[in-house]
Amino acid sequence: MFNKATLKMQQLLWLLLSLSITFTVYTFNLNNWVPAFFVFFATWRYLIEKKHWPFPKLWLRLPITFAGGLAVLATYGSLFGRDASLALFAVMISLKLLETKSKRDFIIMVILGYFLTVNTLLFTQAIWVILTITLALVGLTACLIVTSHAGSTYSDAENLFTWKAQAKLAGHLLLQAVPIMLVLFVLFPRIPGPIWGIPQDAYSGMTGLSDSMEPGNISQLSLSSKIAFRAEFKSAIPPNNQLYWRGPVLWHQTGRSWHISSEKLDIPVESLETSGPATDYTITLEPHNRNWLLMLDLPTNLPANAVVKHDMQVVSKEPVRTRIRYDGRSYLHYQLGVKLSDYERTLSLQLLDDENPKTRQLAAKWVSEHKSPTDIIQAALTMFIEQPFVYTLAPPRLGREPVDDFLFNTKRGFCEHYASSFVYLMRAAGIPARIVTGYQGGELNPNGHYLIVRQSDAHAWAEVWLADQGWVRVDPTSAVSPNRIESGIASALPDSNLLPMLSRQDYPFLKKLYLNWDSINNGWNQWVLGYDQQKQLDLLKKIISDKIVWEDIGLILVLVLITLMAIISYFLLRNKAIVLDPIKKVYLQFLNKLEKTGLKKLAYEGVTDFSKRAAKKLPEQASEIVAISELFSSSQYAKQGEALIENKRTLTLLKQLVKNFKIKRLNQMQQKINDF
Template structure:
């Protein structure tokens, strides 16, 4: 038996289908690596143009598939991840138009395209992705309407009529969707594990190697947003502590693994205590930061023996943490033998000039460790320059930086300073994290960006324990030559740039509002949803009951809208039915098998009314005979007509 065929696409339906597919692909492309996204977009355009006249040949389609797989491998390698799966979906959608010929092909492409915008939520849950996804869904519904009219060979209504039809569909499902979002009981843990990305985001990690931070420090997207409850620490105290690096192989710094098993050392606090909340953007890692030094780990995280904060789960989405911190007066008064050994560890045979200078300073300073630290900072202040334009180090990278280049950024300063201190016999280590942050004038919170990533040093001094030393901050202002602000075009702000910054702050404030309303709505907030009504906490059983009640109400709303839509799809028929209901209240309802004219004649015999006969004739001519009738006048007369007061014969 021959397989039934579907009509060919006309140019208008094809254009709507391709445009809707492109809108579905857009939010996904924005989350993929730039070069790969550009390749997929170019292939999608070329494929659609080449397939206008006929379906592409199978060998050519196979060649395109292999080319796309090669491009994904070029950007992401063979490691599976969420972004790899999304890239494969985008590539398949880009090639799907190569077989677009019939209405069935168009429906298949649109259905496939709807997966793309919502797959983008695996990579980003921001308002831009949501807005583009909603736009793509609405466009797909409009395109499906046009395909339905094309298949039925009916005249498509205007854009306004199509939008009203899509609006009714949205109104059908929106209440149930909102009830599911706000009231369906949420679990504190996911039912399945979400795979990590194949290509990692720039972020803090448990290792620091040359050149690694340039991508991170050139990224001006927010890493975290901080809301202080009470006093705000001054700029010199806004160090956001992350991983602490102890092991050094001459090139790479790494976090000591055993630090996670060590108990927290004793800390005597100084000054005020800071109370704050951090909204931490996703990184697909577990490293967190806290204001130096945190008092305790919030639920869901843990502090290691170096007071580095770490999440128990990968940070695959926006997370919120409430913390308290206070600056230390004395931190780890005693240093164990193993910890001292680790804090003095150096690879043998490297950086001989640094070792010679450190020994000289030790001989001259005697046992005064603080004097050696101060001498090193004076040297940085008098001779060194801050710049991002620094070549990658060679074998003796610290010697090259301290004696030849004397120019670099925080990664060079902190690493070289710690090596110098260790050669002088002073326990030292590298601390990574963020420094500073900018206040958002609209929301009164602080934004710390990825470009605020920073590395500093800690040295252990007798009687004081670990002391923070930031050699980068010692660089004289006149020798700061090449900064992130210079590279991003922020230096020498003009009025236009100032307005642009204000616009950026307003956009970030809106993004934070989205985070509060949507992304941070977790199980705890859901249980407190009815607190304004006096219900402190909803138990899971109560949540299920409330959800069922709202879902039943939403289903009732859907049924009413569907029935109303069936009744009122045609304005003329809707007005005629309303007229009929007026007579039905008098016991003169129309039988299901009775024509409009027969019914009007029957009513006229019981309640004489020539106006009803005239209306029924005009209705039949307009509705079924296709006569040229003034529809506006007919609709007005149908709405105004009332049964006559004449008595039945």
């Protein structure tokens, strides 16, 4: 029943409910005290309404407000930037609850609520976030509905007193906005890159390979189940032991760490000869805030906006800060850099002096024992196989001479230990060598026929240069743990507890569920989030014409919106109720026929009066007009007997009459007489 107090309560609860949903999303992104802060003030506001507590006075509100601001400052060290300013906004919204009383206050709160809710998208645009904030938007709209109806005296407002009715109307309102949303989504001109600057802290927390490698880097990365990229293959997927995704190539050795060669791009690229079939694929790369574009060893094409460095590493001109998609074509069989330039030779033999004496001794011993570099390589691999080397994610810390310590002492390490010590050995033995980092393998998602490559698939391997053969890939990790390369990291590590759950091999059901979910996510990324300028242009070219250019899209958008608005306004301004009664529909057809002769039934004109007027103008058809009108009039106003049967009979008869009714052309003479 109508009750002002209930209505006020509903209004408040809608607001608190939807804000709670929004704050739930924020628990993943903002410091946890912010949502807790909201819960406290929301509860307070609820009790004010429920127990009729007084609203807090200004002397209390003012200090709380300052304290809230200071708390944000203390937590984030600033009031600016994405995280800090959103936290401040969220805190102030929570406080605003304490002075939300009047209709105007509620309207302001709803609008602020919309803004806060939509801002969750600055952090992530995953499907679950979209679904969750849609709920919050429905709730806010319902609050708006209750607010606008609170003072209404219309009896219609009584239909809106239940939660269900309010939610339903809010849902309807939002659904009605869907066509316009779709038009804007498809047609709003996409501009590559953000239009406005997003604060730098927005890119924190992106993980990926770095441009240097220290023992421990990659094993740290391997603990993350975050997705690095997805690769869709157009041709057959190569076997796991061929899936080397090339990332940064490291040349410089400085003590513990290895670095990329230089940022210079004018060094000639190594020569590449390919053979065998090509492998075509499309990569959707997650943002990692660096320039690397990962490609399968070895690519022959370049994605847009990218360059290749002399060591065949593909980099983009801009750091990858949004999810991007590019095509690749690679050959698994190749000969790379048969002629070694002086620059590269120097670089690939570089070692810091006076380090790791034991390792140098070992290398010198091998050089004296073996004649060809191939034998030396074999000797190194044999050492890894025969001696008790262990592949583990939790290697012990290495001492002052890291390579010596690893090779002769701990013998426990991850791929970066093996790759770096191997390259060190080779260089000490005078064989040009370098470290390649990247990803190895990937998980096949059978639902979408694509590979999911995670940070846990990060890997490091070596390339050595041999005369006649050029750069040859040698993966010392495969000597220690063949499983890592053949079937992925999960099978290579016995102590799988350390690995993220989704990379493990137990729980097949969970795994399957996860793979299904990932293929949905992949579709979402490709078609919704990845809908960029290129896709938009492609789509419009397919639909409209090949000649469309970027500038036309705005025009198309305006035209489509105008058309849409025109259609909606036509239905609104036509001021005709939608006719559901079939008898009325048939009668309307009859009226439409008459309208062509200029005879229009006026809104206030009765059926019988109109039929008299029409009969006078069309005397030849007077009897038909009168018959139809009388039938319709009596169906509307006369007493109905067996309602159903009678109605049906009337309808059939009326349909027949209206169907046969055709306007006969009056000759001009008659027309004149009639007009007279």
